[in-house]
Amino acid sequence: MTETPPETWRDELRALLALAGPLVGANLLQMAVFAVDVVFVARLGPVEFAAATLGVFLFNVLAFALVGLVGAAEPLIAAALGARIGAVRQVRRSFRMAMWLAVLGTIVVVALLNIAEPLLRLAGQDAAVAARAGVFCRILSLAVLPAVLSALMRMTAAALGRPGWAMVVTLLALGVAILANWCLVFGNGGFPALGLEGSALASVTVSFASCLAYAAILVSDHKLRRFHLFGKWWRTEWSRMREIVKLGAPIALGWVAEGGLFGGAGLLMGLISVTAIDAHAVALNIAAIAFQIPFGLAQAATIRVGFAYGARDAAWVGRAGGVAIALGIGVMVATAAVLWAVPHLLVRAYVDPAREVAVAALAAQLLGVAAIFQLVDGAQAVAAGVLRGVQDTRVPMMIQVFGYWVMGFGTAAFLGFTLGWQAIGIWWGLAAGLGVVSALLLWRWSMRERLGLLPARAA
Template sequence: MLALAWPMILTNLAQVAMTATDVAIIGRLGPNALAAGALGSNLYFAALIFGLGLAYGTAPMMAAELGRKKHSVRDVRRTVRQGLWLSVLISIPLWILLWNGEAILLAMGQKPDLAAQAGIYLRCLQWAILPFYGYIVLRSFISALERPGWALAVMVLAVILNAVGNWALVFGHAGFPELGIAGSGIATSFASFFMFFGLAAVTVIEPKFRRYQLFGRFWRADWPRLWALLKLGAPISGILAFEVTIFNAAAFLMGLIDSIQLAAHAVALQIASITFMVPLGIGQAVTVRVGLAYGARDSEGVSRSGWTAYCIGVSFMALMALMMVVLPKPLISAFIDVSDPANAPVIAYAVTFLMFAAMFQVVDGAQAVAAGMLRGLQDTKIPMLYAAIGYWGIGLPLGALLAFHFGMEGIGIWLGLFIGLAVVALLLLYRWLQRDALRLIQKPVV
């Protein structure tokens, strides 16, 4: 499990590094550019998340086929091709949406000057969507074959390329024109194309991948497989959307309280987001391991793979929770100057919020891994319902009630997040414990 998971974990961390690079470089243009970049990025990721689950859906489908028939070629190739088809189909409406990003932000009540800059940024960044989806599909393919190291290598090169591209295009270095915030969007889009074509080249050159001939007769439709992939992947997109949007909503609610608590919330959440990349990678790995065993109808293998990942993920997050409790200020110092007296109010709130972040580390890791375990069983519809109940039915309303009605402010919001995550984690664990019954009524889609 660890051999498969660690490249996926590092790949997730590299993706975070790419986003951090954009923020750091745009921030040097000034506070207005940074605010516009944040608006554009939030809208971009809100759109991106709705198609991401469709790309993720290819992993359990391919794993189940390889578990059923170890040297399967045709059905694996069919899944990859239709995953790429689906990436194109979902990207088109998202391009149209983001092309009108300025109008959308104005309709949301954002300041005209910030909306205008964000709109320029989005029109350059939006082209990253399709190659990024394609990269996820190809990463799922090589992960199903248990060779995820290639995706990590390509991602690391893309992070470097993105950083250099931002430096050159934002500020006009190395003979390139100075494009400001638009340059960052262009650099990130170019890096995303590099990710896709780099991994595509690997699948063509590497002997273990080459025999699948993934891009041969790419134009041939396979409507039953496309529909099966849509049914499997759409609920995954729903789960991701419910989880991501609750944190966006929490930030909005925090902003209604005051800017100090919003800044402290951002610091604590950034720390929690970094640690989350580990159980996220483990969840991606267990989808493959459970899927392989599921396709082979290996009940013991399904159980062993699932519980191994669950124990690793929960144990790691328990360790991270302990670090947040014992070493809050050293962690916070990575994002804010703790020696500056002017930052004292933010630091005080950040320490408090980090205690609540420590509380939900274990349940957040548990739900991330459990969701991956169930994806391996191709069980995605009920987990999506659980996510809707836990995040938006319980967590967010409870957080808002505690924050504003009971006067708990930011602490109330974090407590709501914790309870919402805990509910989802418990429901997903209960669903996993029913896996024997699930395997009797569900056959792998291959």
Template sequence: MSDNAASPAGMPPNVLPPGSWRRELAATFHLAWPLVVAQVAQNALQATDVIMMGWLGPESLAAGTLANTFLMPFFLLGVGIVGAVAPLTAQARGARNIKAVRRIVRQGFWAAILLGALLAPIVLQIRTVFGWLGQDPFLAARAEEYVQIGVLMLWPALGVIVLRSLLSSFDSTRVILLITIGGVILNACANYLLMFGHFGLPRLELRGAAIATVLTNFAMLAAFLTFVLRHRRFRRFNILIRFWKPDWQRFREIFRIGTPIGLTVLAEVGLFTAAALLMGRLGTDEVAAHAIALQCASLAFMVPLGLGIAATVRVGFAYGRRDADGIRLAGWTAFAIGTGFMAISALAFLVFGPAIVTVFLDPQKPENLHALALAASYLAIAGVFQLVDGAQVVAAHALRGLSDTAIPMLMAIFGYWLVGLPVAYVLGFIFEMRGVGIWLGLASGLAFVALLLVTRFAMREKLGLLPKAMAP
């Protein structure tokens, strides 16, 4: 079966004429913009939880933050692993192998179920682990209240990633945006009802927030699954037929490609966690300023992240149809858009940084002035940080489209932990540059990784990342 019977002259769908930069630009933008907005919406979903926990009081906010800080790395590891469904389905689509798509998605669900079963018992040890780390016993107990229920989100949330990967691989990204926005609204409403006990419901506070998160993820999974099973373009895949039939080769392939992705994500999350801990040694104002600058950088990062996901799909599609020129076009187009946007955001941070940070802290209060000055200085460095961060994420995702994840993982771990973190410590504490030094360390680590990953994509043919028969 073909993906689009109307393709002219028997060409596979979305095959671009050689050298068609304009068409590749249009295709990448069409695929990426809903993903970018969906990533922002996903952040809004988490931000909603934080805001409403704050309404409960500082103790609830602290406990909820601790719970999510402990849960998220395990979840992101799972996201990285099942995220391998995206390049694999894109490659299968490029090769016009319909059966492979069904089997990859089915094994993606298997991986999600297994990962949930493996990770949940670890997450449930939160109180014990926090005891070892010397956390406040009262806050650890309250965090455990949240996690005991919130851990159930692992299964539906990972299932959502599987279906998002399938939809992204077939350019159906607008439905991802719509369902994600629906999830944000549902989560906010459920929080309002369950956390605060409105409309006659019991006031469950943090447990209510956890229940809302679980319900939202199950609702999103149901919405994605309903769309895939009923839409004429996707129901032909019959993704649930013979669901319990194993395909061990593809199951292993998901873990082979996905595990390095998950570990790469953990390495980057760990770097920023370590940076926050270093900031904690400097003082409260430094921590607040770091949080402000990081929040601004994270928001801008959603654009190259969405473009990176699009690059995985476009590169994987070209790889599947054995189109070396298409791989080149897809990778460099996404890279150009991503770095171009980040150059604009970098300029905005440099020029408007002092005004931007006042959104977070009231400049009329004298006690905020030092933190605002620090935040503005960090944001100026974040301008440079933006360029290399955008470059490295797009390059990493383009390489994932080639199923190249193991070496990029090693490059990332080396760059983050053996370049970025030591430089941050030396500049921040040995050279006494304090928070500025820590941010320069982050930028240096990301720049090192960006250089390695972009060079690897540029040398993909010489490094044997393309089959020998795939001539440009």
């Protein structure tokens, strides 16, 4: 990976793949970590499974919002490296103030997770499920800060030319997750059988292990340690924090809108039945695994476009973004074909179709819809990533809120309940929201020069 303009589209593709490959691999391993939790908790019964599903939804929406906020450091770091002027100091500033934001934001997230039960009751969820989810979230709140710091350190290492560490740490996390769930959920290895609470404690253990591993890497890797990222961590630079907040707040809100759409769909499923919640969780987990490929490409695209943006090279900006979008769409065509071809085989990895007949059948039907929205989901993810690279986040956030909640959630509620399509209608609503967001973000990227999104000298 270089921070100089590639001469051809092929060179840019090669550079993008070198950066994206480890990030995609790490994302897929992270989904394996999530799958471990699902596989263990699913065997505790439908109420416990539904509680974990809703609890993880709340955790992910809130924690990912905080990751989006501090993640604004990534395009700032990439732009500093592309500009090549005072890069070390600028990188350190962005990283340090992003850490401050992570700590401050954790206070809010933890407070919200500790009132999960009344929040879920207000959303009309089953009382028994809400009570168990409340206990689950209180324990899981301990994982917020290490999880967010891990994400920040991972993004920083990738931008600084060390994306491969993400795979190493996530592989470590997978091993810890398997061992911790095996010991704590069912009481193996001399540990007490803690059930749902054991799964939450396993997640906390994984988060702390990952955080410590990334911290050790940042201070020991020969390329990363020269930035002295933890140097003078107590020093505040409010101007840089404001810059991160200005860029990161729309990213956070956009991620909340997207995560909230899928989580809101889960809440709508809860109004149908526990079976619908469980089928939604299984199908969504499978679709999310496929989504990790364009998501990794989007992360890499933000960095590549950020390099070009910092270098004030309009041609490079267009080349980097165009390669990433084309590759993202192409990959999702292949994953959509897999979901369409073998849905029952994929579902069988999560639930026993002989024991959970209704859940398995409904999850397979939902995957048929997922095969359709995989195409637009990949496009919108990479389009949002390249726009972040040119530090354009406010309007994309507005597009996401409109597309996901007005078009997506509105259509889901209409098809699911007004027309009586139930769970299938809700998932077609998800597809509608993703399609609108994808089209609008791609249009904005295509109009980047007319809209003044390029650096002044580049334009």
